Amino acid sequence: MSNASILGVHPNVLLLFTALWVLQRGHGEGLLVALVGGVILDVSSAAPFGMTIALLGAGSSLAALGRVNVFRGAWYLKFLVVAGATILYNVLSVAVLRGAGFQAPLWPALGRIVLPEVFVHMLLTPIVYALVRVLCLRLEPATVEI
Amino acid sequence: MQPGHRTAIAIAIVLTLVLAWLVLDGLGVVNPIRDTLTGLVSPLQLVFTRASAPVEHVLGAMRSSAHLAQENEDLREELSALRSQCILRDEALIENEDLRRLLDFKSAVPNYQLIAAEVIGRDPSSYLRYLVIDRGAEDGIRVGMPVLTDAGLVGRISRVSQSASQVMLLSDTKSSVSAYIQRSRATGVVQGELDVELRMRYIVQNETVIVGDVVLTSGLGGSFPRRLVIGQVVEIQQNDMDVHQEALVMPAVDASRLETVLVLLNYEPDEFPAD
Structure with a gap:
């Protein structure tokens, strides 16, 4: 997954999926997705074990704010949530890596990694959101209230 | 006359007529009668044949449709299997080509004890x-061992488990390799960046560096053997006020496309801190 690139950017599909899942199904399930996906990614990473789980957890918490505001029904909310989660994930990522002794410069990363990633994530949002909705409908079919 | 006798007489008459007809037919006497009858009947036969052809066609199609559907299904399955086989064969060819290149490289450097890893x-x-990579301590891999391909240096082993290992690429920001430029023998240190290119630092100002220069490992510091290809200079960054100049180096190995690598087993690197 990490090897696939769009416009030279490796999209963080798991973050995208987690944030949109939280918008659709709530924070609890989002944390579960973060935990399972994070463990899988952490195993193959040189970063401190648990970093991805924690960062995805943070991203899903930010996404959860999207469910408790007056703009909840707005079409652009998912884009805002995805952009916010991507920025938060990357800033925390740099902070944790620097804390663990890795050389992860923030300002070069902002231009070379964070902003292109935000752009690509925004492009992918409608596709991943459609996938999340289909999965949600399959898990819990919509009911008609009389 | 009893009914049994009548029947016997009828049969005898019919048999006699048939025999007579056969004898006359053998002599060619009945041919004109046959031709006349054929001439009368054949237009009718033609009409019936033409009228029955579409019906026969439809009936035939109905009879064979079940068989055709099954045959179609079988052919589809066969086609799908053949496509899969083609893809697998293409993959095997690519893998074979990769391994052949690595084998050629292995033969070219007999003093290197190399092990292939996926x-x-x-x-x-x-x-x-x-x-x-899919090789670990049980294959003799240890932290610090150089990882390369026939094209050049990839990185070094940074963590080892029983059956797998982690390789730090030259492009990682933690990576640092002593290097020299083949043409001018100017030395420096190649470090990883967040970009695609590597950065060669600490090249003294009076050395001439030109785009296209090949950069090799110098062996200084003991991390890597001497003369492994790192890459080629693509840009020079020079400022007269600085003590050193820098060069951007395009790695010889495109790590994003790597599928198979070689680990150099018989090189004892100096102390390299494991992650």
Whole structure:
């Protein structure tokens, strides 16, 4: 997954999926997705074990704010949530890596990694959101209230 | 006359007529009668044949449709299987080509004890450049061992488990390799960046560096053997006020496409801190 690139950017599909899942199904399930996906990614990473789980957890918490505001029904909310989660994930990522002794410069990363990633994530949002909705409908079919 | 006798007489008459007809037919006497009858009947036969052809066609199609559907299904399955086989064959050819190149390289450097490893994972972080390979401690892999391909240096082993290892690529920001430029023998240190290119630092100002220069490992510091290809200079960054100049180096190995690598087993690197 990490090897696939769009416009030279490796999209963080798991973050995208987690944030949109939280918008659709709530924070609890989002944390579960973060935990399972994070463990899988952490195993193959040189970063401190648990970093991805924690960062995805943070991203899903930010996404959860999207469910408790007056703009909840707005079409652009998912884009805002995805952009916010991507920025938060990357800033925390740099902070944790620097804390663990890795050389992860923030300002070069902002231009070379964070902003292109935000752009690509925004492009992918409608596709991943459609996938999340289909999965949600399959898990819990919509009911008609009389 | 009793009914039994009548029947016997009828049969005898019919048999006699048939025999007579056969004898006359043998002599060619009945041919004109046959021709006349054929001339009368054949238009009717033609009409019936033409009228029955579409019906026969439809009936035939109905009879064979079930068979055709089954045959179609079988052919589809066969086609699908053949496509899969083609893809697998193409993959095997590519893998074969890769392994052949690595084998040629292995033969070209007989003093290197190399072991081939398959790339089974990549670091998911955008800030780290690591690979995971399918060889570990049980294959004799140890931390610090150089990893290369026939094209040049890839990186070094940074963590080892029983059956897999992690490789820190040259492009990781933690990576640092002593190097020299082949043409001018100017030395420096090649370090990883977040970009695609590597940066060669600490090249003294009075050395001439030109685009296209080949950069090799110098062996200084004991991390890597001497003369492994790192890459080619693509840009020079020079400022007269600085003590050193820098060069951007395009790695000889495109790590994003790597599928198989070689680990150099018989090289004892100096102390390299494991992650």
